[in-house]
Amino acid sequence: MAQTDLQIHSSLTAGGELSPRALAERCCEERLTLAALTDRRAVSGVPECIWRGAQLGVRIVPGIELDCRWRERDFLTLGIGIDITCPALLEIERTRNDSVQSFAAEQAIRTIHEAGGLAVLVPPNEMDDTFPVAAFDGIAAYGSHMQADTARYLALAREHGLLVTGGSGFLRETLPPHRLGAVTFGGHETDIAAAVLAALTQSEKE
Secondary structure, eight states: OOSEEEEEOOTTSTTOOSOHHHHHHHHHHTTOSEEEEOOBTOOTTHHHHHHHHHHHTOEEEEEEEEEEEETTEEEEEEEESOOTTOHHHHHHHHTTTSOOOOEEHHHHHHHHHHTTOEEEEEOOSSOOTTSOGGGSSEEEEESSSOHHHHHHHHHHHHHHTOEEEEOOOBOOTTSTTOOTTOOOOTTOHHHHHHHHHHHHHHHHHO
């Protein structure tokens, strides 16, 4: 099991079962040291999760998950290292139960950048050469997908100079393979975690 998981969800996400506090505690139990709370269209759980994580030695990175659409294909974009007080993000959470259309890729990226975060692509199952990969800051190359897909995503990261991340997409204990820390980083976890933290530090300075 990995010590890094950069896509996890609390009970603020539909289907999630753990409160932000309980999620931080589970991260500790699973020996995670670095995790990103990326609730879908919500940021209000971040302070409690960070607070409890700090008590337990788990660094929680503030994040959000946005539903996006590109030419009739659905995918997710993660905002990592965001300022959760950003008005645009607060408005997204305020209206998250409305029947709102998915974000366009450019809109999601712009909103995340406005909040000072890194826009990380969670690749859709089908992604042709026209997909705007280069517009993102990073790509979640490691997760529950097939190894062949991981190799492709890593090649895209090299081609476009993208940050490489990975996450389980954890929602609840009864949903394997999305267990906390269930991410295989191919032996590169230490380097990936260091690169993510460096990118977040740089983003905070800009």
